[in-house]
Amino acid sequence: MSTDTTRTAILRAAERLYAERGFGDVTLRDIVAAAEVNLAAVNYHFGSKDELITELFVTRSIATNRERLNELKAVEAAGGGRAPVDDVLRALVGPTMRGCLGPDSQRSDAARFMIRASIEAIPAIRKIKTREIDHLRKFAAALRRSLPGTADVEIYWGLHFALAMAHQTVRDSERLLRLSDGACDLNDVDGAIARVVNVAALALTAPKPSAAAKAPARRER
């Protein structure tokens, strides 16, 4: 365990730098400088830059998914196997949003790293994304229990929109902040989560407009 200090220092430094600046802009030299270890140590411990990124991603992905499922399990147990829609959605978007917007810096690095990973297309990561689909199916199933009678398509769109709003909120909070001149308070993490959950729940429960209204005559340009 004592010789893991170098390895751990590399992982922590890499996660922080990748979260801040993305994969393309961070070199192994940047990482070893931040971790105060030798350049060769990275290849010794991880084999290559891509394998380092993959290890980070897999570790964090498992942790995030577990956190989400724990919350889901808790709210479903509290409701006798059927949780309110809001609680299911909060279990989905809460961990990431609290991680990115909250004060804990190491959680923040981890969450922001995951956002980067979901955006920048590292080949190894694309493969792992299949697991994310399976993970989301568990939330689809929970929503089916919460909303019996709702079409599956609506549930998928609801999950999609919930993740879209959560993701964008943590990824580009600056635009919202500047647009609103600071009036939209992103330090209020629970408030932001509640907004995302509320809108996603509306998407899932509000009556749908008729099909005719979905494709209005397109205006000329």
Add this chain to the structure above:
Amino acid sequence: MSTDTTRTAILRAAERLYAERGFGDVTLRDIVAAAEVNLAAVNYHFGSKDELITELFVTRSIATNRERLNELKAVEAAGGGRAPVDDVLRALVGPTMRGCLGPDSQRSDAARFMIRASIEAIPAIRKIKTREIDHLRKFAAALRRSLPGTADVEIYWGLHFALAMAHQTVRDSERLLRLSDGACDLNDVDGAIARVVNVAALALTAPKPSAAAKAPARRER
């Protein structure tokens, strides 16, 4: 005009490749190979890789904003200066979504390029983003006319969520497609736009939960 063929070929090839693979993974050598021009031509016509990207971004940014504003102007004129919320939102998200999901490949390259540009942090682009804020203020103003009495903060969050959903839908349509086993039809562009517009409109018009409901007691982990 005839000597612009090289320049134009570079721009088109660069836009397509950047749209497909992102800025970091596409080299000037990739671009000149696709455009079937000489390597030195890029630096002759544009000065540097960053200036090439900037030129593409500025051009497309202006075009997208003009398209959005034209649609906004049309729907506001049709309503005597006050357009329905749905129409304002459709003017905002329609151009990008039609561009990315629609069949026209050149429009698709352009729209997907813009998505890339909004994600990957090229310094020159970050500067231009200030203009995007000003652009969004026009839509905030239109929504204020559509929804008198709605708090500004709600309008900003509504715009934020509308863009988030539109953006994610075109950026990661694959996840939704796989999650739904193809049941969520993204070839129905107008249907997808209607869904985004509908949910964003709900976010803007539905009554808000009380403040107490926004910060429920956090469950232990």
Add this chain to the structure above:
DNA sequence: GTCTATATTGCGATAGAC
């Protein structure tokens, strides 16, 4: 396990002939 030193590759950019 950790270091120094280096091999190797590929990048953006440029000089200079045509």
Add this chain to the structure above:
DNA sequence: GTCTATCGCAATATAGAC
């Protein structure tokens, strides 16, 4: 304007001493 050839640099990765 377009080409060939090449510079200078920074990247990942590795070999081999300790």
